[in-house]
Amino acid sequence: MSDDTQLDDRSTDESLPVQTDPTSGIDHEKAQRGVKLVLEAIGEDPDRPGLTDTWQRRIPEMLATLSEGDRQAAKPTMRTFEATSQDLVVKTGIPVYSLCEHHMLPYHGTAHIAYRPDGDVVGLSKLIRYVRWQSRRLTMQEELTQDIAHGLAEELDAEAVLVEISATHMCEAMRGIETETTTTTRATIGEPTSGERQRFQDAIARTDGETR
Template identity: 60%
Template sequence: MDSREQEPAQQHETATHPTDDFDEEKARRGARLLLEAAGRDPSSAGLSETWSRRVPDMFETLTEGARSESKPIMRTFDAETDGLIVKTGIPLYSMCEHHMLPFQGVAHVAYRPGDQMVGLSKLIRYVRWQSRQLTTQETLTRDIAAGLADELDAHGVVVELTATHMCEVMRGIETETETTTREYVGTISEADRTQFRESVRRHIDGPSSR
C-alpha cells in the first residue's frame, strides 16, 4: 500500500475552486467525437442516447463537486464536546483528472470542534460532494480537510483517504493496489493523532477488534 502523509496546511486553502457552469452541449459534442474516434457510429441504436443524454447526464453528476450550487448545507449547532469527533468508513468515489477514470475507496474524517459542531451525516455528504470532481487523491484529501476546517471553524481536522485507482487497474501497470493519503489542518495534538489512527485501525480490523 502506497502511503503519503502531507504536511499540515498553514492556511485553509483548497486547491480547487467551485464554479456554477456545466455546458451540456459541449459534453454532447465531446461524447459524440469520442465515439467517432473509436470507430463507432453515434447514430446506431445502442449509442444514439449514449452521447446525446446518458454520458452528459452522468458527467454532470460525477463533477458536481466543481459547482457551488451542489454544495451541501452544513447546519451547525452548539458544540457538546471539545474532544475529537471521528467518522470512519465513509464511501469514496471520485474521478482521476489525468485519465478521467474513477478511483474509489474509503475516507476517514476527524475534527476537534470550536464553538460549533455538525451532524455526522453532514460529514458524509461533504465528502461525497467534494469527491465528485476531476481531481487527484492528494488534492482531494487537502480540499476535504481545508474545506471542513473552514465550514466548521474547527480547531483541527484530520482526513485520510485510501483508494484504488482504475487508471492503474485497467491500464498502465494493470495492478490493483491501494494508496493512502492523510492531511492535517489546524491544531492536532499527538493524542488526537493516536486516537484517530486507533479509530481507523478498528474500522479496518472490523467488529472483532472492538
C-alpha cells in the first residue's frame, strides 16, 4: 500500500473529532491529520496525555486564527469619514505578529503607518485591525510591508502612504544563526513630501524612545 493511499484511508478515520466550526476557513480534519503526523515524525506519541488536545483542537484552532489574512471575510470593515484637512495621518507602535513562510515560525515587532488622505480618513483603531489582518498568514516581512502599504492606499484612496516595520524573526533566533536581530523594511506609495517623510520618522523616533 502506498503512502498516499494510507493518507487517503486516514481521511475517513471516524476516530477524528468532527470539525466544529465549518466557517473557520481551514480544513480541520486535514490539520488534525497533519499535526498528528508531525508529532509522530519527531518521535512523540500523539495520544499521550498533554498532546491529544494539541492535534485534535489547539493547533487547528490556532491555524484558523493565524491564517485569517488569507480570507477576505475576516478583513476589517474600513469605514471612512470625511477628512477636515489633507494633513498627514500618523499611527505608530502597532504590534505585528506573523508567520515566516519559509519555516512557519513567528516573527514579531512593530509597524508604523502614515498616510495623506484624499478626502476621507479611517478610524485609528481600524489601522491596527488592518495590520493585524494582513499579518495573519504565511508571508515574508518585505512582502507584508508592501501589502499593507498598497492595501491601505487602495482602501483609503490615499494620495501617499508610508509603512515601516521592524521585527525579530524566530527562524533566526531559534535556529540557523540563533541570534536575535531586528530587520526593518519600508514601503512608500505615492510621493510624500520631504516634510511628511521627516514628520513620519520623527514620530517613529518618539515612539521608539518611549518604549526603551
